[in-house]
Amino acid sequence: MRLFLKYGLALGLLAMVLITLNSCGSRKNMVYLQPDSTQISTLYEQYIPKIQPNDILTIVVSAADPRVTAPFNPMSTLSTGSVSQGTDMALRPTYTVDNNGEIILPMLGKVKVAGLTRVEAIEKIRSELGQYIKDPGVNINFNNFRVSILGEVARPGSFIMPTERVTVLEALGMAGDLTIRGVRENVMLIREVDGQKTIHRLDLTKQNTLNSPYYYLAQNDVIYVEPNKAQINNSKLGSNTSVIISIAGLLITVISVLTR
Incomplete structure (x- = not known):
């Protein structure tokens, strides 16, 4: 019986060592943007997010004489010296881009902004004003520039970005970075443009990712980090742990009775 227990303990320790070794990743699989001969040529101007239907925009009109902006900017008639910054932000008018890509502005009526960058929309509205x-x-800001991050990150969830100029690395940083169990070579990015969703893959271990057209994010992008094989195997083991322990306990009991 003692011999059996010794062998059982040794096998258990061996199994733990194998699981630990299996879960360890190499430097090649863990380090971001490993140096190579890639020439970095990404320009943000090439991939500036465009306004899309259902976007919510805050639009504020200003002028040398604030009184002339009253028909276009309700905030100008309501804000006073006693208004706090939070209240001031709440008073700023917002406009939802409809399915035709248009917003309805006071006096101007329908203005098509879908397909334009924020700067292009500013210039168009300035011209009509x-x-x-x-x-x-004219100042325009996105109210709903949201990115969702799922999978093997420290803090998965949806995040409102303070600016539309945000990279995939910055977004992952807001989510607390990938866990050690996340696959860095195959990060999935889901993007919707004109109602059509597309899936793209990014290898964060390679510098060439900096040249990807998906390095800069767009509103409503979804990032998914899949678990590595070790994590998948561990989850399978975890779900069967109680069954394995019960069977092992039963076998030990039977062997103990038979060897008395």
């Missing part, structure tokens, strides 16, 4: 206001100023 020119018939009412001399040298108008």
